[in-house]
Amino acid sequence: MKSSGSARFGLGETVRHRDAAFRGVVIDVDPVFAGRIGQTGKISPDQPFYQVLALGEDGGFIAYAAEDALEHDPEFTILSSNDRQRWFNVDADGRHSPKAQALH
Numbered sequence: 001m002k003s004s005g006s007a008r009f010g011l012g013e014t015v016r017h018r019d020a021a022f023r024g025v026v027i028d029v030d031p032v033f034a035g036r037i038g039q040t041g042k043i044s045p046d047q048p049f050y051q052v053l054a055l056g057e058d059g060g061f062i063a064y065a066a067e068d069a070l071e072h073d074p075e076f077t078i079l080s081s082n083d084r085q086r087w088f089n090v091d092a093d094g095r096h097s098p099k100a101q102a103l104h
Helices: 081-087
Strands: 014-017 023-030 049-056 059-066 070-072 088-090 096-098
Touching (some): 023 059, 081 088
Antiparallel strands (some): 014 023, 049 059, 088 096
């Protein structure tokens, strides 16, 4: 079992689900699973979990995913440049933050 430590991904980083379920931007981090018991299935709840604003051609949704299920996505191309400017501030490192929330 993985011990809870520092999170691999920070707010505003672009990630993709390892099973290609979605791609998106990290908008919140929990040091360990913060859902209901029984929701994790075979994934250990003793690791960081992320709220990801998952985006696609049909809009977006909030996904809640374990760190083990995510990987960095430096080629995140789902966002058009118009959407990026409309919804996010992007810093020099390429991290995204919703316009209504500053990066920590």
